[in-house]
Amino acid sequence: MTDTAPPAAPRPEARAPRGFADRRGPEVSAERRIVRQVSEVYERWGFEPLETGAFEYADALGKFLPDADRPNEGVFALQDDDDQWMALRYDLTAPLARFAAQSWETLPKPYRRYAFGPVWRNEKPGPGRFREFVQCDADTVGSDRPEADAEIIAMACEGLQAAGLEAGQAVVRVSNRKLFDGLFDAGGVTDPGQRLTALRAIDKFDRLGWSGVAALLGEGRLDESGDYTKGAQLPLGVAATIEAFLGSAGGGDEARARGATLDAISRCGGLGAAGEAALEELAGIDRALSAMRVDQATVRFDPTIVRGLEYYTGAVFEAELLLDTVDDRGRPVRFGSIGGGGRYDDLVARFTGQATPATGFSFGVSRLASALRAAGRSGPAPRGPVVVIVFSETDMQAYLDAVSELRQAGIAAELYLGRAGMKAQMKYADRRGAPVAVMLGGDEIAAGQVTLKDLDAGRMLAAGMADNEAWKSQRPGQQTVPRDALVRTVRSIIEASSIMLP
CATH class of the missing domain: 3.30.930.10 (Bira Bifunctional Protein; Domain 2)
Incomplete structure (x- = not known):
C-alpha cells in the first residue's frame, strides 16, 4: 500500500463579479x-x-x-x-x-x-x-x-x-x-x-x-x-x-x-x-x-x-x-x-x-x-512618472539620490525595481507614459553627468504631432547634461511637452 498525496485545492478563477468594473x-x-x-x-x-x-x-x-x-x-x-x-x-x-x-x-x-x-x-x-x-x-x-x-x-x-x-x-x-x-x-x-x-x-x-x-x-x-x-x-x-x-x-x-x-x-x-x-x-x-x-x-x-x-x-x-x-x-x-x-x-x-x-x-x-x-473627449492621458533606469546594483545609491531629488522638486518619479535589462526598462518607461527616462551609467556617474531620453518627443513625432522643423531641431531626443542640471532639464522637457500635448 502506497501513500498518495491529497489532491491540490482547486484554484479560484480570477474574475470580477458582473457589474463591478476594474478601472486603471x-x-x-x-x-x-x-x-x-x-x-x-x-x-x-x-x-x-x-x-x-x-x-x-x-x-x-x-x-x-x-x-x-x-x-x-x-x-x-x-x-x-x-x-x-x-x-x-x-x-x-x-x-x-x-x-x-x-x-x-x-x-x-x-x-x-x-x-x-x-x-x-x-x-x-x-x-x-x-x-x-x-x-x-x-x-x-x-x-x-x-x-x-x-x-x-x-x-x-x-x-x-x-x-x-x-x-x-x-x-x-x-x-x-x-x-x-x-x-x-x-x-x-x-x-x-x-x-x-x-x-x-x-x-x-x-x-x-x-x-x-x-x-x-x-x-x-x-x-x-x-x-x-x-x-x-x-x-x-x-x-x-x-x-x-x-x-x-x-x-x-x-x-x-x-x-x-x-x-x-x-x-x-x-x-x-x-x-x-x-x-x-x-x-x-x-x-x-x-x-x-x-x-x-x-x-x-x-x-x-x-x-x-x-x-x-x-x-x-x-x-x-x-x-x-x-x-x-x-x-x-x-x-x-x-x-x-x-x-x-x-x-x-x-x-x-x-x-x-x-x-x-x-x-x-x-x-x-x-x-x-x-466621444473622444476624455481629455489628455495622465502623465506618468519620470523613470530612473537601473544599470548596476553597485550604483544603486546614485539612482536613489536622483529619484529622491526629483521627488523633492515636486516631479513625479520612480526607480525601476524590476530585474530586466536596459531595453525592457525603456519599454516599461514608455508603457508608464513617462515623459523622461533618466540614465546614470558608470561613465555618466564618473563624469558627473546624466543622460536624459525625451520619451514625449518620441511619442509626438511618432504620432505626427510635431511637424514643426524648428521645434524638432531644438528638441533633441536624448541629451547629456551636468548632474546638477538634472531637475532643471527634466522640468524644461516636461513643460515643453505640456505645450505640445493635446
Whole structure:
C-alpha cells in the first residue's frame, strides 16, 4: 500500500463579479478630474460638501424598495448583529434625507450640500450599466421656491460644462410629476403602485417609443433578452389620454421655447388641480432660468420626462447627452441620459412627520466619463512618472539620490525595481507614459553627468504631432547634461511637452 498525496485545492478563477468594473489609471484619473471640476462649481454656488456612510438601515432608504423579508431586490443588504437590515446605499439622496432629519436643528436652513461617492444597485448589469458606480449630487433642503429648482438646473448645466461638455453638447429637459398626477386623478387611477408602474413606463418613452410604453401601461412587455416586465394595467381610456398628452404636448420640438411648451400643455386640458399647479411651478422655474440667462436650447420643458423613482413629488429634470459617441469598434452608440433629479418634498418627512421641501440633481460620474471617452473627449492621458533606469546594483545609491531629488522638486518619479535589462526598462518607461527616462551609467556617474531620453518627443513625432522643423531641431531626443542640471532639464522637457500635448 502506497501513500498518495491529497489532491491540490482547486484554484479560484480570477474574475470580477458582473457589474463591478476594474478601472486603471486613465479611467480613474478621468473620474477624479470630473469630480474635482464639478465640485469647484458647486462650492462656487455656495454648496458645502457632505459625506455619509456606505450603509444605511434598509428602512431609511425609502419606500421605493421592495416589501420583502430580505430586502435584496434592487439593493445589496445584510443583517446587522442586532437583527436590523442594512443595505449599501442605492443613491446619495436617501442618505441626505436621513442626515437632514437627524441633524435638522443644527443645520442652516435651507441646507445646501453636494456629495460624491460610490453607490450600489442590485440590478441586471449591461453595457454602460454597472452595479457599482460613482454619483455626484447637489441638493437644497428646506426651500419650496421655484428659484431653488431653477438654481439646481442652472448649476447642473455649468457643472456638466466644467466636466468637459461644451455648449450644445447636452440638454436638460424639465417637467413636473404633478402633470401626470392630474391625468391619473381624472382617469380614476388611485393605486400608488399602479401609478408608479405607469410613470416608470412613461420614463422609457424616449427609448421604447409609444408602442413599448403602451405595452407597459397595459399587460406588460417582453424585452429582447426574454425578460418580462409586468405592466401597469391601466384602463384603455387612461392609456389613450396619456398617448394624446404625450403627442400633443410636443416634447420633441427642439425649437419650441419653454413658454410655448407650457402653452401647448395647457391646451391639452384635463389636467385637473394638480396639473394646473404643475404649470404654475414650471412657469416660475422658467422665469428664474430666464433671469439667470439660461438659454432655451440648454434647458427645455418636455412633459415626457417623469423620472422613475417614487420619491419625486414635483419638478423633475433629466440631462441628455447630445454628443455623437461610438463604441470600441467605432459603431455609433447612444448614451441618452447622463443625469437627472427633481423635487422630493416628502422624503425628509418620512423621518420627522413634518413637510420639508427639497430639490436636487445627480449625475453618474462613471457614466459621464464613459460617454466622454466614447466621444473622444476624455481629455489628455495622465502623465506618468519620470523613470530612473537601473544599470548596476553597485550604483544603486546614485539612482536613489536622483529619484529622491526629483521627488523633492515636486516631479513625479520612480526607480525601476524590476530585474530586466536596459531595453525592457525603456519599454516599461514608455508603457508608464513617462515623459523622461533618466540614465546614470558608470561613465555618466564618473563624469558627473546624466543622460536624459525625451520619451514625449518620441511619442509626438511618432504620432505626427510635431511637424514643426524648428521645434524638432531644438528638441533633441536624448541629451547629456551636468548632474546638477538634472531637475532643471527634466522640468524644461516636461513643460515643453505640456505645450505640445493635446
